[in-house]
Amino acid sequence: MSLTRTDVEGIARLARLEITETELPVYVESLSKILSFIEQLNSADTASVEPMAHPLQGEVQRLRPDVVTETDQRQKYQSNAPQVVAGLYLVPRVIE
Amino acid sequence: MSLHTRSVAELAAGLAAKEYSAVELTEYFLARIGAANPALNAFVTVTPERALADARRADATLAAGKAGPLTGIPLAHKDIFCTDGIRTACGSRMLDNFIAPYDATVVERLAAAGTVMLGKTNMDEFAMGSSNETSFYGPVKNPWDLRKVPGGSSGGSAATVAARLAPVATGTDTGGSIRQPAALAGVSGIKPTYGRVSRHGMIAFASSLDQAGILAPSAADCARLLGAMAGFDPRDSTSVDRPVPDYVAGLGASLKGVRIGIVKEFFEHGLDAANGAVIHAAIDELAKLGATLVDISCPNLPLSVPTYYVVAPAECSSNLSRFDGVRFGHRCKDPKDLLDLYLRSRGEGFGPEVKRRVMTGTYVLSAGYYDAYYLRAQKVRTLITNEFRAAFAQVDLLAGPTSPTPAFDLGAKMDDPITMYLNDIYTIGANLAGLPAMSVPCGFVGGLPVGLQLLGPHFGESQVLAAGHAYQGVTDFHRRMPASYA
Numbered sequence: 001m002s003l004t005r006t007d008v009e010g011i012a013r014l015a016r017l018e019i020t021e022t023e024l025p026v027y028v029e030s031l032s033k034i035l036s037f038i039e040q041l042n043s044a045d046t047a048s049v050e051p052m053a054h055p056l057q058g059e060v061q062r063l064r065p066d067v068v069t070e071t072d073q074r075q076k077y078q079s080n081a082p083q084v085v086a087g088l089y090l091v092p093r094v095i096e
Numbered sequence: 097m098s099l100h101t102r103s104v105a106e107l108a109a110g111l112a113a114k115e116y117s118a119v120e121l122t123e124y125f126l127a128r129i130g131a132a133n134p135a136l137n138a139f140v141t142v143t144p145e146r147a148l149a150d151a152r153r154a155d156a157t158l159a160a161g162k163a164g165p166l167t168g169i170p171l172a173h174k175d176i177f178c179t180d181g182i183r184t185a186c187g188s189r190m191l192d193n194f195i196a197p198y199d200a201t202v203v204e205r206l207a208a209a210g211t212v213m214l215g216k217t218n219m220d221e222f223a224m225g226s227s228n229e230t231s232f233y234g235p236v237k238n239p240w241d242l243r244k245v246p247g248g249s250s251g252g253s254a255a256t257v258a259a260r261l262a263p264v265a266t267g268t269d270t271g272g273s274i275r276q277p278a279a280l281a282g283v284s285g286i287k288p289t290y291g292r293v294s295r296h297g298m299i300a301f302a303s304s305l306d307q308a309g310i311l312a313p314s315a316a317d318c319a320r321l322l323g324a325m326a327g328f329d330p331r332d333s334t335s336v337d338r339p340v341p342d343y344v345a346g347l348g349a350s351l352k353g354v355r356i357g358i359v360k361e362f363f364e365h366g367l368d369a370a371n372g373a374v375i376h377a378a379i380d381e382l383a384k385l386g387a388t389l390v391d392i393s394c395p396n397l398p399l400s401v402p403t404y405y406v407v408a409p410a411e412c413s414s415n416l417s418r419f420d421g422v423r424f425g426h427r428c429k430d431p432k433d434l435l436d437l438y439l440r441s442r443g444e445g446f447g448p449e450v451k452r453r454v455m456t457g458t459y460v461l462s463a464g465y466y467d468a469y470y471l472r473a474q475k476v477r478t479l480i481t482n483e484f485r486a487a488f489a490q491v492d493l494l495a496g497p498t499s500p501t502p503a504f505d506l507g508a509k510m511d512d513p514i515t516m517y518l519n520d521i522y523t524i525g526a527n528l529a530g531l532p533a534m535s536v537p538c539g540f541v542g543g544l545p546v547g548l549q550l551l552g553p554h555f556g557e558s559q560v561l562a563a564g565h566a567y568q569g570v571t572d573f574h575r576r577m578p579a580s581y582a
Binding site for chain 1: 303333336402403420421427432436442443456458460469471514530531554
């Protein structure tokens with residue numbers, strides 16, 4: 001499996017990652033290698049095999065009662081935010 | 097007084113006998129960190145004020161006669177665990193400015209048990225790496241040879257324990273990140289069953305594989321700490337609600353009549369010959385202790401690395417989408433619009449290996465490729481898990497190497513991701529199947545430690561720890577220390 005520059009630019013865009021011109025060929029090469037490596041999986045006979053999402057098959061994920069268990073700590077949590085005004089997270093203008 | 101050569105039980109006995117106070121014990125290890133860390137880079141944050149406050153509290157508990165087995169025992173936490181009020185950077189520029197607003201359950205439980213936090217250990221960025229070279233804070237050096245890597249991603253914790261800068265350290269293991277550095281640094285390290293220890297407050301890499309564990313000189317020390325960490329936590333949706341056995345009481349179990357499977361595929365695929373010889377000698381030792389050796393084959397096990405490099409990147413691309421430069425973490429300067437904010441914050445905040453894995457994951461999950469990659473990998477994961485299940489119908493434990501080679505040179509594998517990924521060829525299987533597995537020191541090749549891996553069935557931590565303990569009863573590799581830190 002060989003990826004092109006355009007493929008990698010597209011993947012980076014989907015992943016919301018800025019990739020520089022100098023980084024791009026490095027990722028084209030290494031991602032192509034990784035995908036070729038992954039193609040070994042085609043050698044396995046997976047007909048009629050169920051996919052496995054996590055190791056606790058059969059264990060049902062719990063539900064909890066719909067009650068408030070956490071206290072409001074917005075101020076503490078927002079102290080890590082890059083930009084906050086009046087309790088709101090600020091981002092560049094989205095709607096003109 | 098050389099307190100760093102003592103086990104957790106011996107340190108606790110010394111505290112109980114008033115041979116030293118918890119504050120003195122803490123100062124002793126803080127001094128060792130101060131002397132050794134500039135060369136090793138094992139700690140990214142040392143927390144002396146917090147440590148001494150914890151130690152004073154432990155001394156009060158001791159004086160009141162209310163001490164438990166871990167009261168006053170110093171430890172280090174991998175910087176993947178959130179620590180309230182203390183920077184939790186996860187080896188990344190993205191979180192270089194992140195002050196965790198709460199404690200991870202692991203941190204909370206070990207603090208409640210009376211332990212003393214010395215600081216936070218270095219690690220591969222977001223736990224993605226096998227050499228601790230992807231850390232934003234620079235590589236950790238292996239205390240046995242400063243030109244070598246300590247393994248990863250819990251490389252800082254492994255180097256910390258190897259150089260006895262702390263008696264024990266926490267770690268996490270997604271594809272071998274406790275066991276491989278434990279092997280390369282000559283210490284013991286256990287990854288419990290998936291669901292055994294809470295993942296709450298442990299920064300997520302690949303949620304169906306991640307599990308917290310412990311690194312320590314011996315299996316007995318691991319047992320003491322694991323008992324305090326494990327157990328149900330309603331804040332982790334995959335935490336399993338079942339009682340935690342007394343791992344310390346279980347250490348006495350003999351290996352007589354225990355059936356140990358020797359998986360053929362663990363001895364193929366790049367196993368260094370000298371490493372292999374050391375592993376075979378260790379397995380002979382298990383047989384001398386009374387274990388019955390049984391040949392096992394898991395034909396799909398060699399596919400565990402390609403399976404992992406679909407599943408783990410897929411989950412990481414999803415988990416790491418939370419780092420958007422809006423609510424916490426790195427934000428680029430002067431974003432011109434929202435897209436620019438996302439692209440540059442993430443492009444600047446993540447290092448090359450993290451970007452590579454996020455992109456791999458994005459690709460294998462993208463429209464048109466999902467079935468060919470992700471679904472197929474999930475099916476192969478089933479095949480591998482079924483082979484382990486069939487093996488454990490025949491045997492009680494499995495034994496083999498932890499890593500194909502001893503510690504390699506810094507920089508040796510950084511340009512070739514596939515070669516780096518193949519370091520985890522023997523460890524990934526346990527993560528895919530969710531099995532408990534431990535590495536114990538079992539010899540040396542060219543002066544560098546080698547690790548024996550022991551795997552158990554789901555929730556078989558007691559048997560794994562007991563086997564490691566029995567082995568350590570007749571060997572002294574776990575007591576050896578690198579000369580400069582002895």
